[in-house]
Amino acid sequence: xxxRVVAAPFTxxxxxxxxxxxxxxxxxxxxxxxxxxxxxxxVMVLALAVPLAILVAYSFWTQNYLTxxxxxxxxNYAVIADKLMYQSLLWxxxxxxxxxxxxxxxLAYPMAYFIAFRVQKNKLVWLILIxxxxxxxxxxxxxxxxxxxxxxxxxxxxxxxxxxxxxxxEFLLYNPFAVVLTxxxxxxxxxILPIYVSLEKIDRSLIEAATDLGDGxxxxxxxxTLPLSLPGVIASSLLVFIPTVGDYVTPKLVxxxxxxxxxxIIQSMFGKANNWPLGAALSIYAMFAITILVCVFLWFTKSxxxxxx
Amino acid sequence: MSIATVNSPRFGALGxxxxxxxxxxxxxxxxxxxxxxxxxxxxxxxLKGFTLEWYGKMxxxxxxxxxxENSLRLGGVVAVLSxxxxxLAAKAVTRYRLPGSGPTxxxxxxxxxxPGIIMGIALxxxxxxxxxxxxxxxIGVGHLLIxxxxxxxxxxxxxxxxxKNLEEASSDLGENAWTTFWRVTFPLAIPGLIASLLLTFTxxxxxxxxAFFLAGTEVTLPIYIWSQLRFPAKLPAVLxxxxxxxxxxxxxxxxxxxxxxxxxxxKTSSGV
Amino acid sequence: xxxxxxxxxxxxxxxxxxxxxxxxxNINIGHGEFxxxxxxxxxxxxxLLRMLAGFESPTxxxxxxxxxxxxxxxxxxxxxxxxFQSYAIFPHLDVRGNIAFGMRKARLPKxxxxxxxxxxxxxIKLPGYGSRGANELSGGERQRVALARALIKRPKVLLLDEPxxxxxxxxxxxxxxxxxxxxKSVGITFVFVTHDQEEALTLSDRIAVMSxxxxxxxxxxxxxxxxxxxxxxxxxxxxxxxxxxNVRAVENGDATIDAGPLGDVATPADxxxxxxxxxxxxxxxxxxxxxxxxxxxxxxxxVEGRMGPTAYLGDRSHFYVFVPGREEPIAVAHQNLDKVxxxxxxxxxxxxxxxxxxxxxxxxxD
Numbered sequence: 001x002x003x004r005v006v007a008a009p010f011t012x013x014x015x016x017x018x019x020x021x022x023x024x025x026x027x028x029x030x031x032x033x034x035x036x037x038x039x040x041x042x043v044m045v046l047a048l049a050v051p052l053a054i055l056v057a058y059s060f061w062t063q064n065y066l067t068x069x070x071x072x073x074x075x076n077y078a079v080i081a082d083k084l085m086y087q088s089l090l091w092x093x094x095x096x097x098x099x100x101x102x103x104x105x106x107l108a109y110p111m112a113y114f115i116a117f118r119v120q121k122n123k124l125v126w127l128i129l130i131x132x133x134x135x136x137x138x139x140x141x142x143x144x145x146x147x148x149x150x151x152x153x154x155x156x157x158x159x160x161x162x163x164x165x166x167x168x169x170e171f172l173l174y175n176p177f178a179v180v181l182t183x184x185x186x187x188x189x190x191x192i193l194p195i196y197v198s199l200e201k202i203d204r205s206l207i208e209a210a211t212d213l214g215d216g217x218x219x220x221x222x223x224x225t226l227p228l229s230l231p232g233v234i235a236s237s238l239l240v241f242i243p244t245v246g247d248y249v250t251p252k253l254v255x256x257x258x259x260x261x262x263x264x265i266i267q268s269m270f271g272k273a274n275n276w277p278l279g280a281a282l283s284i285y286a287m288f289a290i291t292i293l294v295c296v297f298l299w300f301t302k303s304x305x306x307x308x309x
Numbered sequence: 310m311s312i313a314t315v316n317s318p319r320f321g322a323l324g325x326x327x328x329x330x331x332x333x334x335x336x337x338x339x340x341x342x343x344x345x346x347x348x349x350x351x352x353x354x355x356l357k358g359f360t361l362e363w364y365g366k367m368x369x370x371x372x373x374x375x376x377x378e379n380s381l382r383l384g385g386v387v388a389v390l391s392x393x394x395x396x397l398a399a400k401a402v403t404r405y406r407l408p409g410s411g412p413t414x415x416x417x418x419x420x421x422x423x424p425g426i427i428m429g430i431a432l433x434x435x436x437x438x439x440x441x442x443x444x445x446x447x448i449g450v451g452h453l454l455i456x457x458x459x460x461x462x463x464x465x466x467x468x469x470x471x472x473k474n475l476e477e478a479s480s481d482l483g484e485n486a487w488t489t490f491w492r493v494t495f496p497l498a499i500p501g502l503i504a505s506l507l508l509t510f511t512x513x514x515x516x517x518x519x520a521f522f523l524a525g526t527e528v529t530l531p532i533y534i535w536s537q538l539r540f541p542a543k544l545p546a547v548l549x550x551x552x553x554x555x556x557x558x559x560x561x562x563x564x565x566x567x568x569x570x571x572x573x574x575x576k577t578s579s580g581v
Numbered sequence: 582x583x584x585x586x587x588x589x590x591x592x593x594x595x596x597x598x599x600x601x602x603x604x605x606x607n608i609n610i611g612h613g614e615f616x617x618x619x620x621x622x623x624x625x626x627x628x629l630l631r632m633l634a635g636f637e638s639p640t641x642x643x644x645x646x647x648x649x650x651x652x653x654x655x656x657x658x659x660x661x662x663x664x665f666q667s668y669a670i671f672p673h674l675d676v677r678g679n680i681a682f683g684m685r686k687a688r689l690p691k692x693x694x695x696x697x698x699x700x701x702x703x704x705i706k707l708p709g710y711g712s713r714g715a716n717e718l719s720g721g722e723r724q725r726v727a728l729a730r731a732l733i734k735r736p737k738v739l740l741l742d743e744p745x746x747x748x749x750x751x752x753x754x755x756x757x758x759x760x761x762x763x764x765k766s767v768g769i770t771f772v773f774v775t776h777d778q779e780e781a782l783t784l785s786d787r788i789a790v791m792s793x794x795x796x797x798x799x800x801x802x803x804x805x806x807x808x809x810x811x812x813x814x815x816x817x818x819x820x821x822x823x824x825x826x827n828v829r830a831v832e833n834g835d836a837t838i839d840a841g842p843l844g845d846v847a848t849p850a851d852x853x854x855x856x857x858x859x860x861x862x863x864x865x866x867x868x869x870x871x872x873x874x875x876x877x878x879x880x881x882x883x884v885e886g887r888m889g890p891t892a893y894l895g896d897r898s899h900f901y902v903f904v905p906g907r908e909e910p911i912a913v914a915h916q917n918l919d920k921v922x923x924x925x926x927x928x929x930x931x932x933x934x935x936x937x938x939x940x941x942x943x944x945x946x947d
Binding site for chain 2: 033143150157189248249
Binding site: 406408471472474475477478479480481482483484485488489492493496497 | 597598634635636655656657658661662663665666667669671672673682683685686730731734
């Protein structure tokens with residue numbers, strides 16, 4: 001073979017590559033930003049997206065006594081569609097959550113309004129007072145209602161010792177009413193925040209303009225304040241409704257047999273009933289229903305906003 | 310037409326409502342400490358007398374002490390990790406123009422709107438799939454999931470509160486990203502960081518639903534409480550424990566909120 | 582200037598997604614120049630400045646500082662410093678801490694650094710302010726601290742992003758003078774961004790007028806005012822009257838332009854933007870138009886009109902004159918050399934306008 005002339009060694013590729021990558025980083029703002037985001041995103045993907053994906057997979061498998069049969073089947077969903085119990089339970093849970101959301105948001109709104117418009121100096125104090133209970137143990141707050149509403153509980157024993165009643169009131173505990181009351185209490189503090197933020201952001205001069213143009217306080221509220229605070233109301237509603245549908249702690253502690261919600265069934269699937277695939281399918285089913293309801297809700301409020309405006 | 314303008318501070322009917330609302334929030338919860346001092350194992354009126362017996366029983370219980378230690382350790386780790394992750398994400402979102410940042414942020418916030426039970430079982434399923442034994446670690450992952458969004462929210466609000474140009478000024482004057490962070494961003498973000506640490510610690514410390522699904526042999530305090538609820542005789546000791554937790558959470562969170570809001574002086578009164 | 586420019590922008594383009602913020606800009610800035618980027622909001626001037634500082638990178642093209650390409654040089658290594666529109670004073674440091682901030686890497690002995698800071702405080706006329714907190718400063722004081730903070734590093738170029746925008750009129754005028762004096766004494770190149778054309782005209786050695794991402798004309802203030810090369814620049818700087826016209830004839834170094842209601846306009850034929858027979862725009866500055874209340878026979882360029890609204894400003898008067906065939910009145914600015922006769926401001930009074938051949942500015946049609 002003819003001798004090849006060896007070319008002069010060119011500058012080492014390594015430094016060039018590193019310089020190119022550095023240059024890329026310097027030039028690309030999105031790249032730098034996403035680099036920062038990566039650890040967090042990674043954790044969230046691993047802890048949320050992946051498990052949910054596996055959950056979906058589980059819903060297509062079957063429980064074979066102690067093992068999982070991994071052949072894909074829609075059997076679980078068929079069971080759900082077939083047994084009326086699951087559907088009616090889900091529907092009942094939705095109704096309870098709906099009642100909780102309605103009660104909570106309707107009561108929270110005036111409170112948020114009060115702090116936003118009527119309090120001048122100590123907004124901070126009011127907000128802290130309101131929000132602090134929310135950050136404390138949910139379990140304990142539910143338990144507090146259990147002892148308040150119970151047969152021998154605080155209300156009954158108090159009323160009896162004061163002589164208002166002879167026998168303890170039975171309707172207080174272990175029914176949907178107790179569940180709604182307890183959950184409304186649990187969310188009362190939190191529901192205020194999104195509404196408050198929304199109200200606080202309203203440009204006061206808009207309201208003054210409405211007054212200038214002839215609106216009285218009531219008209220002003222419905223034509224200006226309420227529509228402008230709607231995003232906060234919507235956010236609050238969703239933040240209360242969605243987690244509540246799946247709750248099982250409150251129904252278990254204060255719901256009795258009539259106050260059971262879908263969360264209890266799902267929990268038992270992963271506990272005593274030991275049917276993980278069915279439990280997974282039920283969860284997907286519940287999430288699906290929630291998502292549809294939320295979309296309907298959002299579409300409804302959107303058209304509401306168009307009409308009011 | 311009333312002369313009172315839009316923003317006139319007046320108490321009125323709305324004020325009465327507000328007080329009633331506060332009462333509604335606090336009163337049921339105040340029964341816990343009330344009956345924890347009550348000299349009777351029945352939680353009912355009339356009150357029988359003052360005693361510290363239940364607090365004594367509570368302090369002696371071995372299971373309780375272990376559970377408490379577990380919760381404290383777990384809470385500490387979760388607080389630090391979630392604050393770090395939340396801060397990185399908040400910095401990325403507030404200081405850089407990112408295409409697709411909307412959906413990305415929404416994704417990170419997702420745990421706030423997914424029912425806890427669903428996240429719990431999803432993680433349980435993952436753990437089983439990977440063959441992981443349940444332990445404080447698995448609980449920790451679940452807690453990270455719900456605390457990171459909160460940490461991110463707190464830090465976003467803190468970082469948006471001060472001038473974006475400050476970090477650019479630092480860079481312009483010769484500091485690289487690392488030194489800029491330590492000389493400018495960190496000092497200004499400290500109130501937010503502290504608030505985030507305290508808040509996420511409290512969330513983890515008090516969290517029950519995820520812990521219940523993801524716990525192995527080591528339990529956290531809320532799980533311990535749940536296990537005690539079945540025994541009527543143990544009830545008052547649980548009340549004592551509950552009262553202590555309530556009081557300390559109250560103090561911690563009040564401190565956190567005060568700290569966070571104090572730091573946002575730069576913005577005007579925009580509440581949260 | 583025989584030296585190489587200290588800043589060279591070569592074909593610089595910046596896109597933000599679909600929006601083109603800066604379009605193929607070529608600018609050379611010389612050592613020691615006070616150079617302004619002037620234009621309305623959204624014209625790309627601040628984006629250009631930020632690219633010089635290193636906070637944005639160009640989508641296309643290249644920036645050179647002292648003939649060194651900046652594409653691989655991050656912001657914190659560039660020999661430029663910036664004064665931000667918001668001043669960006671570090672709230673957690675006092676004045677001394679702010680000014681000394683950028684000197685950390687130089688690792689100077691403490692005493693020397695303190696002396697340098699004191700020197701800067703003298704220069705910005707805030708002696709003794711060293712231990713004041715950032716939030717104790719007024720707007721004007723902050724601006725000066727921001728300036729000191731940047732200048733203490735002796736950068737090759739100082740970038741200023743609308744630094745006077747937040748100040749009130751009197752303070753702004755005062756600071757304009759101080760800035761100019763400072764720049765001349767320190768000898769550093771200033772690149773100054775503003776939307777205020779008066780400010781740019783007052784301060785700059787040269788100005789780049791920008792609109793919609795394009796650098797339309799780069800020239801000295803005088804040339805920009807007296808010899809704009811396109812309609813936007815002519816209109817943006819000062820006031821201008823525009824007339825659509827057509828080139829009738831070009832001979833012997835003279836051009837005659839048929840300018841509609843204005844009649845035939847005579848002007849020198851050097852540097853005409855279009856040729857014989859083509860459309861052209863005739864532009865006249867208000868102060869270059871003479872206004873008389875009687876017809877003068879020796880006017881080269883002239884037209885008769887009627888007086889419209891007037892504004893009396895004390896030292897000058899502004900007249901708006903209607904001529905037949907044109908809906909918009911012609912703006913005429915008139916120095917009140919003699920005491921003003923109120924009757925001269927009567928509406929509808931016939932007036933005669935005239936202007937010299939050299940007063941005419943010719944622009945390409947839109």
